Amino acid sequence: MTSIIKVQDLRKTYDDVVAVDGISFEVAEGEIFGMVGPNGAGKTTTIECIEGLRNADSGQMSIFDLDPQHDRSRIAERIGIQLQQSALPARIRVSEALVLFASFYQRQADPQELLKRLGLTEKRSSAYAKLSGGQKQRLFIALALINSPEVVFLDELTTGLDPQARRAMWDLVRDIREQGRTVFLTTHYMEEAERLCDRVAILDHGRIVALDTPEALIRSLGVESRLVFTLPNGSDDLSLQDLPQVSRVETSGDRVVVYGSKEGLASAVLNALEDAGIDFQDLRTEQPNLEDVFLALTGREMRE
Amino acid sequence: MRGLIRLTITNLKLYIREPVSVFFTLAFAPLLVVLFGAMYGNDPSPLFGGYGSMDISMPAYTALILGSVGILGIPIQVGSLREQGVLRRYRTTPMNPLTYITADVITNLIMTLLGMILLVLVGWLLYSVQFEGQVLKVIGALILGGLSMFSFGYLIAGLAPGARAAQVIGMVIFYPMMFLSGAGIPLEIMPETVRKISDFLPLTYVVKLLRGLWFGGSWGEHLLEVAVLVGVLVLCGALTARFFRWE
Structure with missing residues (x-):
């Protein structure tokens, strides 16, 4: 297995608060890697440092052997990001958003095909503000896939969704992996991590307290x-x-x-x-x- | 380049779907023509160098649109997109931040140009307003005035803590400037003190430049105005680069 993401001793502090306290891990090509832990454990900070959206205080990171702090635009070309918090202009229509975001990338997926796969075809002329929570989330996944990325980052993908929509999201994530992409997700739902992830890192207070397959983690407890x-x-x-x-x-x-x-x-x-x-x-x-x-x-x- | 074009097209569509911004950019100035035209008419007056009240209002209201788009519109627009997390979403893409601002500026310039065309159309239909300049020079002045007013708007957006604050700051700066710069009311009918104050307002120089070129003046006669507006643009541009925040 080749490692596509490598993190060595990552550290990040906000004012006096230590958000990420020296963590190290690697993500293998083609796996669904999950980071779980309570709110404030440092998951989003970690994922956004790797994406190049935040600068780490110290530590080494690489994705595709590139440095997120220096090669952000080259990395951005090859990854898809679903942010924990973001929005689109209220009056933009679904298909306009896809065409717009496609224009930012060299490599482009077919917007119509994506709409179909994410069940948004009927909503393609709807304004962003008129979409339901689940539909917005599906649109953000479509945007994260618009450049046929090699790695997809999903930050708190299912937070705020009802159980049915959550299960539908899990199928989508498995689909993404089936197409040969690597998935890096964070969640604070343990069940989600257990059902979805090939390997899970458990974060608490900015540290990794365990990292393995869900089965091995459970077995190791001897519970x-x-x-x-x-x-x-x-x-x-x-x-x-x-x-x-x-x-x-x-x-x-x-x-x-x-x-x-x-x-x-x-x-x-x-x-x-x-x-x-x-x-x-x-x-x-x-x-x-x-x-x-x-x-x-x-x-x-x-x-x- | 493809991103720039697509973003500009999308921005224009979004602009037109927003009733408030459409009103201020496209309808406000023609309404002023209808209102003040009914009050003052357009008879030639020695006070205005032989031009009518509506004649000289054409370049003045064009400056008014530039000021309202730059100082009222842009801070609210940028502030609320930032607050909602739209800018953050754009930032995850390989798009250069400069591309984003460029598309935004082009969008606002096109909308202002449309506003000016509508304004002149209404002025011409109702009062056969005079135009003695060259169209390209006036458009050049519109772009320069626009860039300096817009850069002021981006600076407000960068410094204001939120969309609400940006709106308030914009209003506090814009409304006095509208009355004291000659954009809303001709400076000729203002007392001496107001004219002194107007020398310190950037919008005054937009009015003077547009009015000069509108009635056949040359760039050479307006070096002061050009220098002030370029100065505002450079200063605000540099400060914006320093203070602009995506989230």
Whole structure:
């Protein structure tokens, strides 16, 4: 795997606040690389330093082996950017915006084709101000793809979108990768990072506290799966503790939580309950996720 | 180059879709002709060197449009685009910032030129106003006056903290200047004190240059005006380069 982005000991301070505190990582060509962490963790500062929109205080950075601080326009030609906060003139129409932004680049994608792919064809004559939040976001993705970029930066792509629109965005991002582009995204939704990213860097207070594939991060925790159910007729002694897959059982009122890390936890417990003829309700399994990883690494919950 | 042309075309479309700016650039000056024409008519007067009140209002109102576009329009325009994050979005592209400003200046010059044409058309239809100059020279004066007024506008946009502040600063500077520079009301009917003040207002020199060339004067006779306007342009341009912010 070739690294397309290299960051070494990046540091950036605003007045007295240390936004990014010496981080290093590389992004491989063709992957979806995610940066997750709470608001203020330093994600946007990092991404905007790489894009050349902000100057780092110290550290080395390169993208396509170019320096963002000195070769900004050459880099801009080859990357696509969706900013966390930006806008277009209120009265510009969707198709005008695409044609306008295409004219800023040497290499151009077909605007009509992009409109079609992002489901904006019917909106092409609408003014920017009349678009819904999701439509605006799709337009910004279209603008980020207008120069057929090699790397696409998506900063807080799905913030403020409803769950359905968010899922549609995930499909779009996978599409972008399918076309052979590298994707660098930031999000404060752990679920989004887990579902979408090949590799995830977890940021907290300007530092990378973990970096790996989502699966490896979760596995590294050694956190157990949980099986949760209620017993409407009260809890007799279940003797689930004796099952080899079960590590411990917690009971509070009629609610039971069974912990275990081995394969087959769910089926073993279910069989035991059936065999004993015990009524149970609302059974669900809870897998450890990136949220648990964050909690374990920082001692805090991620808040939305 | 392609970006410059496309951005200029897009800016022109956006300009025309904005009712407030269309009113101030295209309709305001012709309305003044209708209003003040009804009050003063256009009879030749010794006070105005044998020209009528509307004759001399043509170059004066052209300067008025330049001033309002530069000092009222540009600061609001740039301030609100910056506040909304539009400028930030442009900055992510390979487009040179100079290309952006150039397209903006060309857009405003074209709109001012349209405003002047409409103004003269109304003046000519209603009062058969006189024109004794050369069209190209007048357009040259329009461009020079425009560049100096616009550079003043970009400087306000660069210094003002937000769109709202830019608007207020623009109004505080523009409205007194409109009355004291001869752009809105001829200086000939003003008391001596006002004429003294007018010497310190850049817009006065736009009025004098346009009026001189309008009635057959030459560039050589207006070196002072040219020098002042070039000075304003260079000073504001340099300060703008220093203080302009994209976000």
